[in-house]
Amino acid sequence: MPQVSMTVNGKRMAGEVEGRTLLVEFLRENLRLTGTHVGCDTSQCGACVVHVNGDSVKSCSILALAADGAEVTTIEGMAAADGALSQLQEAFRDYHGLQCGFCTPGMIMSAADLIKSNPNPTETEVREWLEGNICRCTGYQNIVKAILAAAARMRGEADPDFAAFAAE
Amino acid sequence: MPKDGIGESVKRREDQRFLTGAGNYTDDINRPNQTYVYFLRSPSAHGRIRSLDIAAASAAPGVVKIFTGDDMAAAGLGGLPCGWEITSTDGSKMAEPPHPILAQGKVRHVGDPIVAVVAETREQAKDAAEMVAVDIEELSAAVDMSAALQGAPFVHDELESNLCYDWSLGDKDATEAAFAGAARVVSIEIVNNRLVANPMEPRSAIGEYEAATDQHTLYTTSQNPHVIRLLMGAFVLSIPEHKLRVVAPDVGGGFGSKIFHYAEEAFVTWASKQIKRPIKWTSDRSEAFVSDAQGRDHVTKAELALDADAKFLGLRVDTMANMGAYLSTFAPAVPTWLYATLLAGQYQTPAIHARVRAVFTNTVAVDAYRGAGRPEATYLLERIVEQAARETGLSPFEIRRRNFIQKEQFPYPTPVAVEYDIGDYEATLSKVEKMADVAGFPARKAEAAARGKLRGLGLSCYIEACGIAPSALVGALGARAALYEVATVRVNPTGSISVFTGTHSHGQGHETTFAQVVADRLGVPFEQVEIVHGDTDRIPFGMGTYGSRSLAVGGAALAKAVDKVIEKGKKIAAHLMEASAQDVVYEDGAFKVAGTDKSIPFGQVALTAYVPHQYPIEELEPGLEETAFYDPKNFTYPAGSYVCEVEIDPETGAVEICNFCAADDFGNIVNPMIVEGQVHGGLAQGLGQALVENCAYDETGQLVSGSFMDYAMPRADLFPTFKVDTETTACTHNPLGVKGCGEAGAIGSPPALINAALDALSPLGVKHIEMPLAPSRVWAAIAAAKPSEGAAAATMAATPTAAPTSAAEPAKSESKPGLMGRIFGRS
Amino acid sequence: MYNFEYAKPDNLETAKSLMAREGAQALAGGQSLTPTMKQRLAQPELLVDITGLPELKGVARVDGGVRIGGGVRHVEVERSAEVQAAAPALAQLAGKIGDPQVRNRGTLGGSIANNDPSACYPAAVLALDGVVSTSNGRDIAAADFFQGLYETALEEGELVTAVTFKAPMRAAWMKFPQPASRFSLVGVFVAQFADGHRVAVTGASESGVFRHGDLEAALNTGGDLDSVAVSPSGLIADLHGTPEYRANLIRVQAKRGAAAMV
Incomplete structure (x- = not known):
């Protein structure tokens, strides 16, 4: 299976995925970052929005492999390490x-x-x-x-x- | 009052986890060695399964096991039960056809599950499902309700009819007499459009079985885990309560659609035992469109009789209500006891008669959706009252004021079996009139006209029955369950408090508001109180959250449990202070001997209860934990007045909401910030129904609006900033004086918007329009009205959704209008 | 989604050789293709991610217009100073496609190669007399490029490398969104050039994007657009509008666009 690696919330992350694995699936299932949600299958609801290289995108409409090497920020990366909210x-x-x-x-x-x-x-x-x-x-x-x-x-x-x- | 008590806009404690991605929703849970199920669903609305071949699919990579309806039948599993039985006017019981977990013999709607494929991954399950060979003989479908009542095709062959029940409420003779003496009769035919609840979290369920202990666990997206345990355990799978745990963790919205017991929950619970591994199912949104129970879908013909002074004399209603293909958990109650009982509205109409026919069709099941029956009643009533205002030439405000129940008339028994305990309808009407600057409307209309826009103002005065419900009453009306609520207040040895509630929070903020109630009543810091919900192994019992009942019923149980704690605490304190318990009072978090300066703080009593060294051990058990069941004495009756202003672009038919004002009476308010949020959300759903949302089937029963590409979800740019405010008359019969606020917005807003649109369009000759106000529909109505009013009427009649109901046939017997009055009593 | 092989070439030549393989499909921003594949409505064997091709990037003023790379994202077009100078209506159109997240991923080339009958870009390409340049070295006039629903003049494996738009004297983009999908229920791009007006319509026709000759003629002669008869024949009928309604919207949007041109 193909390898993918990316920086998620400042940490280097890598894993094995299928070609068809979506970025949101990689985040939720491989990395267990379950704060990013899936609310539709037609790319409209926006529950899955994350930042890829600084831009907000729908992680349900991007392949995990297409984010290879990218800087990804999810909701888990928005608060300070001590839990202080942004x-x-x-x-x-x-x-x-x-x-x-x-x-x-x-x-x-x-x-x-x-x-x-x-x-x-x-x-x-x-x-x-x-x-x-x-x-x-x-x-x-x-x-x-x-x-x-x-x-x-x-x-x-x-x-x-x-x-x-x-x-x- | 302590800080963060009742009446304070305390910020929500659940927000920390939701804002940081640390919520725990069902699909966030994975169990060790978990498998995934994919349901292969019917592509046809109606058909006979000729053959089913799972051989190839069973050999596909990753497949663990494939189940069919035959497997369910062989295991002797029950069908999904219905929780409410309606008795028809002629005394017969409603038709209640079986609802198998997986289709057996026939498929009855698009999305009816046929085969369950369990595999190692979601995608493998889907891949294998494509290899299942299903041969379905297509049958013609029953879709339109009028046609479905005329005869075949029958959704359930054995019924030889598509009628579920033919029910009525009210005094038919008195109503006929009222019409005979009327100076004017106003009539209307309207459709209440079918909706899809669409909570943002799709449904999900995980079944798990532990062989060593014979213990089943179901994690599910439910508004009422105990109800699921009861329905599924007792009626479907024959698992006793002590062997079945149902957990509803964080749930991403429900709006009614997560009340019901669904096939997928029963399947994963049962099948996880068969394969001895956990099974997870998470719905896609497209799947939700054909498997979540839908809402509304009424076609109604109504007439209002008025005297020469425009006082209402009588109301006659004939409604067809769509049940879909199967009876969902509460479906039969929605268009009857949650609908016809609200047809008096805020008015003194002395005679009301309603007939309701429930109809099976080859569509997804219909059940309660935010408001459930009450929006349908309010829409009908506020449309016909508006029509009456237009026909009599009175202002919408004046005709309502002439007919309002006056505040000194409470308690007020209506002719449709309920008794309103309290209200002040003039107060909310006056308030909204000021908020909306109704006096300034003509100037705004003129200014809009100068820009080529048609501006209209619409009013709606709603009432709802919440706090569901007195158990004896609903039992008499056909409910197969009780509707009390349960709370346990556990005071821990060091004085912290764990509260266990049978209600369930899926956005309402109970973890905050219920803690406010307990902190306030006990006079202890808010931070000391923790609310626990959503797990049948932790909560003694409960009926869950729906029908704006959590605070009015669950909160009342909480107050009762707290009062029991205080009563016991008084006895302990009396012992410690060497006083008589009758002389001990509880104030500001301390037990005091009245008339003295003797005082013991709450924490010391708590500690003594668990370290009973100096304790009346002969008379009193140690510990400080109390459980209360609260069965409400009556419904609560929130009410209010809404004003909507719209502008219509006559060239495109586009409708813009320019202004929306809401004045509500929810009784006492625990957290104003959260109540406002509930109103906003309700308004968005009600205005969504009136403006954009429409669940549409074509004549073959295919769902035309089966995704967010065609089913319009309200977005942020659809609304102006709502102005909301409240008036208060405290509920007279629950300990907190609260009424409930969750559904009001969805109930009161649709007629306000449609009345505003008709106000804008009536100068063009448009007299009637259906929801939602799609631009194309508005434009067509304007185009049809242009040449003459006659042409407009012809177009309306040709509107396919406005199928007229057949004339009411004489009914043989009537449900007794005084039933609820007798149970409640007057004093 | 069916599984597939994935490749992300870093130059056009490699991309072309990959695209020559059986069952290859180009993946640009993926804002239409990914949802389509999730519904299992497409089954490519090889997905060639073309977002890393430098040859498809860049926006540049050219004589009498602006050339936009096929791989340029909507958000880049929306914010491009070159586009705003050459054709502000084109920047506006890009800024109203989908939602911000779609605009952060979706590309010009992906949009026109897909040729969804309700897509926005095809109307601009047609109204601004665009020329589509391809990886096969062809320059295809807009009128020849769009060939009906989801059909274009592209050959197997051929990629859109750039589109050159003519700068109009004035233009306007009028989008009337379908309430659910927010695609164009009817979108009208009105442009005025020295030699006359061009009116391109998307979202309305069963045959995809088209120019409306009668409306153009009326604009060229200073006529009253309200008197132009827009035929409903061949227009889309669906849950959201009848052909008659769409015909009305074409006329109204063209009229308003003509008044709003900048």
Whole structure:
């Protein structure tokens, strides 16, 4: 069987896979990094989003072999080693941006990519960016708030005034 | 009140694991020496299995064993049971055909499992399944409900009919009399579209058997592990409770679809014993579309009688409800006791009669989905009330106010067998009217018109029955189980508290809110309380989470158990303080002798209970652990008013939700942040139903919307920022005064959106439109209405989904409307 | 998914020799191919990953237009200064394909080689009079390249190396998404050149992407697009829209696109 190796959350990882093994299968089954989830089979739900070489991608639509040699970051790599949450994760908790938690890893990984390319997104830009991430629990409102608040915090600003926000 | 008690927006403690990828969902679990099963499912909606050849597949690489329906029959396994029996108006019991684990003889819907292939890996199981030769004789399919009631083809040949039951509720004669005296009759024919629940976590199950102890374990994506243990153990596999453990670990959303007992759970539990290895199954999303029970799917004809002042005199309803091919766990109850009982809504309509026919079709089974029956009732009622407003020329607000049950009228028995304990409908209506700036709407409409957009405002006032349910009552109505809830509060020797609840959290945040309730009631720090759920080996018993019941029933059990702990603690404290137990009070986390300064903290009593050196050992057992069963006295009745504003692009038919305001009365609130989140989520599902979601079958029974490519899931860009607020009338009959909030959004929002769209479109002559508001459908309605109103009506009649029901036939006997009233009593 | 052999060549010549093998299939971003294979609707024996080919990379201004490598990802086109200068509507189109994660993987060459009837890129290639360059050294005009549903002029093993788009005077991309898949229910690319307008339509026709002559004629003569009769004949009928509805969307989107051109 072919060999694959990649750097996952800063650690060099290697394993044997089939040609048809998807990146998400390699992460979940070979590496037992089960924070990355599978919620559909048509590449739409985004529960499987991870970063490959810095870009957010759907790990259900990439072969493990296609990520050979890549730098991969999963949800397990987002918090500090001592469990301290990143600003984005913290904002999801502060704004109740998750309920069942299943879509959450993909949401976080997608949102992190948004803030990287657009540090000061509008509400509309956040909602449009999340086109590839489906949540069935939250109605998205608190996810959007969490992302806007995280972006503000990363810019060193105070959280937006969401009361005024809803009144617009 | 201690910090983080009732009423505080405490941040969720479950978030740490979910935010770091450390959740433990069923598919995250692997058992040693595990195998995988793939179910080969029927590609046909209806057919006879002529032959089945598994020889080649059995020899495929990695195959452990292949099972067919014959194996199930040979093992003498029961079919999947139904948990509710409905009695028809003529006194006959509902038709209850067998529901085999794997198809035997016939396949009855696309996705009906035929063969189970167990192999070393998932892909090997799939590879081998392609080598199974199945020869199916295609039969014509029963798909449309009206046609299915007319005769063959029969989904279940032995029934010689596709009717499951023909049921009714309410006083037919009084209703007829009301119509005879009416100044105006408003009528409507509507479809409540079929939906797919689609929790983001697909279902999964692992069966494991330990021969040395004869112990079965099932890990499963369930909202109610004890119910699965009961149904599967007692009715399907004949495994006694003490030999069967059901674990529902972290579950990624349910919305009803994970209440039910499914074939795959029974299969992995049974077959893991046959092959003596664990078996895992995880559904693909495409598979979920043809194997998870679906929701809604009603076709209804209704009439509302009004007097000259637009007061409602009577309501007459005739509904066909789709059951799909088999009866799922709670399916028969949904369009009856969870639907017709809510047809009074918030109004004083004195006479109501509803007839409901449940129909078998060659489609996936239909069962409870967020709201379950109550959204169907609310949609019907709020559409017909809106129609009445339009026909009488009254504003939607005014016609509702004229007919509201007034707050001094509670408790209020309705003509459809329930008794509302409390409410204040004017309060939520006034609140939403202000939140939505209804007064400013004409200006917004004019501004939209200047941009070429049609703007409309829609109102909906809903009521729901939650806190399911009083056991004696539901037993009388056909439930085959009780619906109380159970909690154990274990005070550990050093004063920390482990709470075991029979409810199950799959997004609701019980680990946080239930800890708030216990911390508040005991006056101890929140951090000292841990909530345990989801494992039949750890939890004494329970009925699970659905029907917005967890806090109203499970929370009440929790409060009762805490009160028992305090009562016992008082006796221990009395001994320690050399006082009489009657003189001991419990305040702020300490036992005190009333009128003195004697006081012992909770922790000291806890320690004494486990180190009973100085203890009334003759009268009292050591230890401090109490279990309570709480059986509710009545349903709870959350209610509220929603306003939706939309803009429609008349050239494309695109509908945009511009503004949505919700004013709800959920009774007392434990965690406002979580309640808001529940409302948001409910709104997204209700608005999703009204705007984009549609589970569609073609005339051959093929599922046309079988993946996210064709079944539209609401995305973030579909919604504006919702404005939500609450009013409070505390529930009168449970210890926390709570009502439940999980389903409200899904119940109240669809008619608000459709009423808004019709408000926008009515100037063009569009009087009726079905859900969902696909742009193509809106555009067609506008196009058809343009030449004349007559043409519009013709188009509507030609809409295939709006198949008219046949006229109501005279019913022989009626369910007694006073039944629930008698059981609840008035005082 | 059926199993297969996987190869990732690092130059075009190796890729070509691999593609010459029986049962070989090119894998670019894989945003359509992977889901198709997961449904077991495709069974290649050898998957040739072409994302590592330097010959397929790069965006460059050329005389009167812009040349985009077949392996250039949608996100790169969206953010490319060259594309934004030559044809801002093309950058906009790339920025609305799929979702951000699809755009981070999907490529121009992969999209047009697949020629999904609802894909966005084919409309731009047709409207901007694109020329498709291939690994066989051919330069194929857009009109000859797209040959119906999932059919193109590519021969077995032939790869798209680049597409050269003409820079229009003004253009606009109007996407009306199908509510579930978010592919184009109808997408209209309107472009104006010195010698007239081009209107290309995707998502609508049973025969794939096409130009609408009557709408182009009306634009060229300054006519009222509302008076153009768009025939529903040959348009797609499905859960999301009738042929009549799609015909209406073609006209409305073309009209709005003409007004929105930049």
